[in-house]
Amino acid sequence: MPAPIVHSRGAEIVLADSPIEPSWIIAGAPRTRALELSRSADNMALSWMWDCTAGTFRWYFDLDETVQILEGAVTVTDAEGRVFDLKAGDGAYFPAGHWTVWDVPHYVRKIAFCRAPLPAPATLLGRVMRKAARIAGARPAPPPLPERRTA
Numbered sequence: 610m611p612a613p614i615v616h617s618r619g620a621e622i623v624l625a626d627s628p629i630e631p632s633w634i635i636a637g638a639p640r641t642r643a644l645e646l647s648r649s650a651d652n653m654a655l656s657w658m659w660d661c662t663a664g665t666f667r668w669y670f671d672l673d674e675t676v677q678i679l680e681g682a683v684t685v686t687d688a689e690g691r692v693f694d695l696k697a698g699d700g701a702y703f704p705a706g707h708w709t710v711w712d713v714p715h716y717v718r719k720i721a722f723c724r725a726p727l728p729a730p731a732t733l734l735g736r737v738m739r740k741a742a743r744i745a746g747a748r749p750a751p752p753p754l755p756e757r758r759t760a
Contacts, residue, residue: 622646622658629666639664639713646720653725660718661711668711670703672723681717686710 624642641661648655661683682696688708695701695717703709705726 624658624660627659629668633667633669635665635667635710637664638662639666655723657721657723658718659721660716661713663713663715665710665712668709670705670707670709673705673726674703674724675722676701676703676719679718679720681713681715683717684712684714686712 622644624644627641627643629639629641639661641659643657643659646656646658660680676695677700678695678697680697682694685693685695685701686709687693693701
């Protein structure tokens with residue numbers, strides 16, 4: 610079972626090279642780096658830190674992805690031609706199965722929260738099971754309050 614809390618300090622995160630598929634690059638020579646920060650026990654949800662230098666490229670979302678831009682800026686164009694300018698502090702959601710074009714003028718750093726989409730029947734079953742567990746009082750009692758200590 611994974612640790613109940615995953616903690617990282619932004620200044621201590623070291624990203625590793627994570628190149629863009631070369632055929633997706635439209636302009637420039639964007640360099641991308643990434644680091645997985647957390648992963649759920651069922652491998653259906655994960656979080657990443659990712660950054661990219663200047664360039665323009667296509668990007669395909671295999672997973673549902675919610676991003677928060679931490680630094681820099683990017684202009685994202687979806688398949689319908691809609692343009693979204695994202696800068697530090699902005700968030701966006703990208704559903705699985707969609708292509709976009711990313712134009713990074715200088716640099717962008719984001720945190721991404723990804724989730725593998727489930728088929729509708731599985732999602733409905735999960736919702737019903739969680740609701741039944743809440744009604745049945747299946748949630749464990751909270752543990753006693755621990756002594757506070759700094760991590």
